[in-house]
Amino acid sequence: MLLNASPDLRQQIEANEFLHPRVGLRSTPIAAVVLTGGDVDAIAGLLVMRERQPFTVHAAPRVLDVLDANPIFEVLARDIVMRRAVALGVPFDVRQPDGTACGLSVELFAVPGKVPLYLERPGEAPAIAEDGNTVGACVSDGRHRMFFIPGCAAMTPRLGERLRGADLVFFDGTLWDDEEMIRAGLGPKTGLRMGHMSLSGPEGTLAAFADLDVRQKVLIHINNSNPVLLDDSPQSAEVRSMGWNVGYDGMRIEL
Amino acid sequence: MLLNASPDLRQQIEANEFLHPRVGLRSTPIAAVVLTGGDVDAIAGLLVMRERQPFTVHAAPRVLDVLDANPIFEVLARDIVMRRAVALGVPFDVRQPDGTACGLSVELFAVPGKVPLYLERPGEAPAIAEDGNTVGACVSDGRHRMFFIPGCAAMTPRLGERLRGADLVFFDGTLWDDEEMIRAGLGPKTGLRMGHMSLSGPEGTLAAFADLDVRQKVLIHINNSNPVLLDDSPQSAEVRSMGWNVGYDGMRIEL
Numbered sequence: 001m002l003l004n005a006s007p008d009l010r011q012q013i014e015a016n017e018f019l020h021p022r023v024g025l026r027s028t029p030i031a032a033v034v035l036t037g038g039d040v041d042a043i044a045g046l047l048v049m050r051e052r053q054p055f056t057v058h059a060a061p062r063v064l065d066v067l068d069a070n071p072i073f074e075v076l077a078r079d080i081v082m083r084r085a086v087a088l089g090v091p092f093d094v095r096q097p098d099g100t101a102c103g104l105s106v107e108l109f110a111v112p113g114k115v116p117l118y119l120e121r122p123g124e125a126p127a128i129a130e131d132g133n134t135v136g137a138c139v140s141d142g143r144h145r146m147f148f149i150p151g152c153a154a155m156t157p158r159l160g161e162r163l164r165g166a167d168l169v170f171f172d173g174t175l176w177d178d179e180e181m182i183r184a185g186l187g188p189k190t191g192l193r194m195g196h197m198s199l200s201g202p203e204g205t206l207a208a209f210a211d212l213d214v215r216q217k218v219l220i221h222i223n224n225s226n227p228v229l230l231d232d233s234p235q236s237a238e239v240r241s242m243g244w245n246v247g248y249d250g251m252r253i254e255l
Numbered sequence: 256m257l258l259n260a261s262p263d264l265r266q267q268i269e270a271n272e273f274l275h276p277r278v279g280l281r282s283t284p285i286a287a288v289v290l291t292g293g294d295v296d297a298i299a300g301l302l303v304m305r306e307r308q309p310f311t312v313h314a315a316p317r318v319l320d321v322l323d324a325n326p327i328f329e330v331l332a333r334d335i336v337m338r339r340a341v342a343l344g345v346p347f348d349v350r351q352p353d354g355t356a357c358g359l360s361v362e363l364f365a366v367p368g369k370v371p372l373y374l375e376r377p378g379e380a381p382a383i384a385e386d387g388n389t390v391g392a393c394v395s396d397g398r399h400r401m402f403f404i405p406g407c408a409a410m411t412p413r414l415g416e417r418l419r420g421a422d423l424v425f426f427d428g429t430l431w432d433d434e435e436m437i438r439a440g441l442g443p444k445t446g447l448r449m450g451h452m453s454l455s456g457p458e459g460t461l462a463a464f465a466d467l468d469v470r471q472k473v474l475i476h477i478n479n480s481n482p483v484l485l486d487d488s489p490q491s492a493e494v495r496s497m498g499w500n501v502g503y504d505g506m507r508i509e510l
Contacts, residue, residue, distance in 0.1 A: 040302050040327060040330050043327075044299065044302040044303070044327070047295050047299040047302075048299070066327075069326055070325045070326060070327045071324055071325060072295060072298075072299070072321075072325045072327070075295050
């Protein structure tokens with residue numbers, strides 16, 4: 001069977017069993033989605049899910065409110081796509097729409113961040129706080145712990161203890177240093193002003209993770225000003241020497 | 256310069272000048288977007304446009320209403336992304352946000368289609384009508400005419416005359432025959448019931464275009480039940496023998 005698709009796409013489809021139906025004619029292997037926020041980059045992917053396929057959306061109430069406020073998400077028909085509200089700090093079992101547990105437990109938890117842009121007061125730098133506007137996720141199958149933290153403004157002792165010894169952490173790799181956007185002429189804001197800690201420096205991510213004994217560390221949410229995106233940059237060599245990988249589309253990790 | 260990306264993506268970026276900024280540090284070459292409808296597959300792509308880049312959205316008032324009703328589209332900041340209402344049947348110049356014409360003229364026009372799912376009356380097959388819910392676009396640079404018609408329920412004499420002699424037509428290739436979804440157990444509806452004419456048969460798309468002298472014909476909006484997606488199917492051979500190509504991601508056509 002040859003698919004009439006671009007060579008790249010055809011190769012991907014043939015090589016990746018995730019793209020074949022497992023049950024019936026049109027199943028997908030996606031039983032549930034956990035949302036960590038209401039920003040476009042966290043929720044727009046829902047619009048490319050296959051229509052009329054049952055799955056569950058787990059999210060904090062304020063994120064479900066965002067979906068409710070946008071009729072376009074009604075494409076996830078409510079009779080087959082369940083929306084379940086979850087509380088921060090309370091682990092829950094990820095469930096299929098029929099209520100069956102998937103074998104994964106997830107906890108959403110607040111990490112340091114800033115208020116959303118639309119809640120900022122003009123002329124005033126927003127405070128960094130753990131107010132639930134920025135969250136991370138801990139996913140566990142009972143044997144391994146994986147963290148997903150795409151935005152984080154600071155490493156606190158509490159967050160460090162939570163991450164210690166984890167099998168895998170995906171972490172905010174937005175900027176290399178706090179002023180790179182300003183220096184490059186790309187914008188007037190520092191990283192911290194945008195709610196992101198930077199990779200370099202004594203308060204940076206590389207230093208903060210140095211003693212946390214995390215087995216696999218992957219940078220995500222990387223801004224296109226960050227030199228770690230260049231394979232041959234000194235910064236890229238430095239992150240690799242500290243045990244980090246730089247995430248990319250199609251990356252697969254086994255625990 | 257090596258990008259830290261999957262090999263496929265890296266190759267695409269290096270090979271494709273469209274992915275490099277042309278003006279300043281972060282420009283895109285997209286000056287304007289013309290929307291042909293308010294369905295998810297017509298508008299969700301707006302959410303992956305680069306933020307804070309000026310462009311113009313041209314669309315019929317009912318489609319702009321859909322954007323207005325969904326706050327997520329406010330990510331297209333209204334101070335830099337212009338929204339311009341256009342009337343069906345009246346050619347307009349595509350414009351950059353500063354008002355400069357791009358050199359392309361577009362006409363949106365009604366084609367036969369059915370009412371949207373949410374306006375259907377229960378138990379009653381919807382009538383096929385040119386009511387403005389299904390539209391095509393004609394794009395012209397003054398020398399060539401290109402048509403984009405992702406959904407169409409029937410070929411009328413008027414539509415045929417409009418398309419005659421066009422340089423390029425992208426056309427609704429949803430189904431091979433009207434009952435393939437039912438036969439494959441994928442759903443209870445015929446193609447016509449969903450507002451799509453089929454490729455095969457005496458009233459089908461291949462027959463309808465046979466005498467229209469369209470220079471290049473490309474099938475788009477192809478359902479995954481349509482055997483033309485298989486390179487080695489007889490149906491694929493048949494559409495090619497009738498002068499059609501089957502569209503794919505990354506396709507490029509020069510006129």
